[in-house]
Amino acid sequence: MRALCWVAAGELGVREVPDPELRNARDVIVRVRRSATSGGDLPLLSGRHPLLRAGDVLGAEFLGEVVEIGPGVRRHRVGDRVVVGASVACGGCWYCRQGRHSCCDNAHADLAGVDPDWTRSDAGCFGRPRAAGGFAGGHAEYVRVPYADVSAFRVPDGVDDDRAVFAADAAPSGWLAAEVGAVRPGDVVAIWGAGAVGQLTAWAAVRRGATRVLIVDRYEERLRMAERHCAAEPLDYRRDDIAAELRDRSGGRGPDVCVVAVGAPPARSVADRFGGQHADRPDALREAVHACRKSGMVVVLGGTAGFVDAFPLGALTERRLTLHGAGRPDLRDVPMLLDRMARDELRTEHLATHRLPLARGPEGYALFRDRADGCVRAVFTP
Ligand SMILES: [Zn+2]
Numbered sequence: 001m002r003a004l005c006w007v008a009a010g011e012l013g014v015r016e017v018p019d020p021e022l023r024n025a026r027d028v029i030v031r032v033r034r035s036a037t038s039g040g041d042l043p044l045l046s047g048r049h050p051l052l053r054a055g056d057v058l059g060a061e062f063l064g065e066v067v068e069i070g071p072g073v074r075r076h077r078v079g080d081r082v083v084v085g086a087s088v089a090c091g092g093c094w095y096c097r098q099g100r101h102s103c104c105d106n107a108h109a110d111l112a113g114v115d116p117d118w119t120r121s122d123a124g125c126f127g128r129p130r131a132a133g134g135f136a137g138g139h140a141e142y143v144r145v146p147y148a149d150v151s152a153f154r155v156p157d158g159v160d161d162d163r164a165v166f167a168a169d170a171a172p173s174g175w176l177a178a179e180v181g182a183v184r185p186g187d188v189v190a191i192w193g194a195g196a197v198g199q200l201t202a203w204a205a206v207r208r209g210a211t212r213v214l215i216v217d218r219y220e221e222r223l224r225m226a227e228r229h230c231a232a233e234p235l236d237y238r239r240d241d242i243a244a245e246l247r248d249r250s251g252g253r254g255p256d257v258c259v260v261a262v263g264a265p266p267a268r269s270v271a272d273r274f275g276g277q278h279a280d281r282p283d284a285l286r287e288a289v290h291a292c293r294k295s296g297m298v299v300v301l302g303g304t305a306g307f308v309d310a311f312p313l314g315a316l317t318e319r320r321l322t323l324h325g326a327g328r329p330d331l332r333d334v335p336m337l338l339d340r341m342a343r344d345e346l347r348t349e350h351l352a353t354h355r356l357p358l359a360r361g362p363e364g365y366a367l368f369r370d371r372a373d374g375c376v377r378a379v380f381t382p
Contacts, residue, residue, distance in 0.1 A: 001019050002015070003057040003136070019142055020142050022068060025073075026148060028068060030152070032064040032138050034064075037061075038169055039195060040169075057127065063081070063164055066080040075149045083153050084138070084145050084151055086328060087101050087123040087330065089124070092106070123328065162352050162379065168334070169328075169329060170200050172337060176326050176330065178208050181257040188210065189210045189213045190257070192260045194215045194216075194226045197301060199225065199351065200348070201301075203229075213230070213233065214245070216284075219374075246291045255292060255293060256293055257297045258291055259288075259301065260288050263301075282311065285298075285311070286312050289321060292319070295319070298316075298322070351376050351377045352378075353378075354367055354373070354378040355379050356380055364378030
């Protein structure tokens with residue numbers, strides 16, 4: 001089959017790779033109908049992940065049709081249209097039983113090979129190198145889905161593919177940000193990054209009762225989109241005094257909850273400048289820590305991949321802030337989000353600004369990486 005693979009730093013290619021096969025009783029094979037670029041892919045493009053190999057198939061966010069099922073699968077049949085959560089999780093370990101699938105103990109096949117200082121036991125993830133379990137991703141014609149009863153979800157009939165594909169990762173990531181940020185009715189929420197996850201964080205914050213959601217970016221199209229679809233107030237950091245605006249729009253205190261959803265910086269510059277270490281972008285994080293009201297909550301979402309320098313620890317402690325990381329969503333929210341999509345309460349299709357055949361995957365990633373031509377997400381069809 002054909003798949004979009006990592007080839008070398010900065011280079012992707014569509015290659016012929018072996019078809020996936022059932023390996024365990026709880027696996028299914030899915031024929032992919034849609035797959036989307038995601039922010040967590042960007043550190044890969046520069047080759048920053050350990051254990052990345054030429055030929056690794058990318059793609060964390062995808063949707064397709066079940067074409068083969070293992071004998072231990074109970075909830076799926078051949079022909080089911082399913083969205084597959086980005087986290088690979090067993091469903092039975094201590095974390096999974098609490099709904100914390102992204103912390104699963106059993107889906108990280110190659111943990112022993114990972115530098116323990118670099119990252120520690122989170123769940124596996126589709127379309128990531130062996131450092132995240134080595135599960136081939138959805139930018140392919142077919143994918144093996146382990147623990148399918150846990151991670152694959154039937155898509156309601158009324159929800160089309162272009163909407164449902166974002167229930168895999170972007171929508172549950174946004175929901176998780178609002179949840180771990182403990183957004184409450186009346187809160188003012190500030191979000192750095194108006195990409196898909198930032199926008200869906202805004203949507204989720206409004207659903208939880210936030211009265212104002214402020215979103216910070218520098219791309220006009222994204223800011224307008226967040227305003228139109230997610231009721232967020234746009235702030236352009238090239239033009240606006242962000243600290244002053246956030247203070248003024250939150251009664252002088254600062255936002256109750258600050259969410260950093262900037263993902264990874266453009267991959268090219270980082271690899272060149274930092275050689276893969278100290279590569280994460282601290283400016284938005286620092287701004288969030290300084291802007292947040294005293295005893296407020298700062299949430300940092302995924303796409304980060306290493307260390308930051310000059311973290312304002314003093315501000316964190318003196319101002320009694322809580323810092324919450326959320327690198328990858330759990331699976332438990334996917335059915336709820338699909339239901340909201342079916343009720344037309346959650347619309348995500350506008351995020352797929354570019355639709356391309358998989359054969360043009362490298363081009364789609366270049367648009368996505370560079371935020372070119374108003375690209376929020378590129379969505380591929382095999
Ligand atoms: Zn588990």
